Amino acid sequence: MALPLLKPLFEAIDKAINEHGSAAIMKERLELFRERMQNVEIQIQEMLDRHAKEIRDLKESHAKEIATVKEKYEAAARKDLRSQIVLADGVYVPIQGVIDGYGKGPWCPKCFDEKEKLINIHRKQAGFVNDYTWYAMMCPVCNFSKPCQ
Numbered sequence: 001m002a003l004p005l006l007k008p009l010f011e012a013i014d015k016a017i018n019e020h021g022s023a024a025i026m027k028e029r030l031e032l033f034r035e036r037m038q039n040v041e042i043q044i045q046e047m048l049d050r051h052a053k054e055i056r057d058l059k060e061s062h063a064k065e066i067a068t069v070k071e072k073y074e075a076a077a078r079k080d081l082r083s084q085i086v087l088a089d090g091v092y093v094p095i096q097g098v099i100d101g102y103g104k105g106p107w108c109p110k111c112f113d114e115k116e117k118l119i120n121i122h123r124k125q126a127g128f129v130n131d132y133t134w135y136a137m138m139c140p141v142c143n144f145s146k147p148c149q
């Protein structure tokens with residue numbers, strides 16, 4: 001069974017095979033066949049273009065859907081995270097002692113409040129004069145610093 005697109009081609013070929021015509025008639029048949037092949041070629045190209053556009057549109061639409069789902073998921077995760085931490089003495093700590101995947105903190109209040117990211121802050125030497133050294137909790141990402149013992 002021929003595809004509808006190819007049917008006129010097969011018909012033109014059958015005509016050329018079955019008719020016992022002169023060289024002039026055969027030439028005419030071959031020219032008709034050639035013309036129909038060109039039409040099929042054009043139609044195939046149009047189909048390819050249409051399919052390429054459909055694929056592009058689908059990819060674009062999928063990318064948008066994925067971004068929307070990701071956004072919703074991240075918003076839910078942030079909301080969930082916010083409900084699991086508390087400000088204590090100026091830094092974030094877990095309400096329950098530890099958060100799966102994030103640990104025990106303490107976390108930078110600036111990074112969480114501004115970018116909703118839990119960044120561990122560390123006690124580091126902040127300065128010294130003679131034998132006296134002082135320390136601060138410092139964020140490795142932003143410039144947050146809080147004096148500590």
Ligand SMILES: [Zn+2]
Nearest residue numbers: 108111139142
């Ligand atoms: Zn920070």
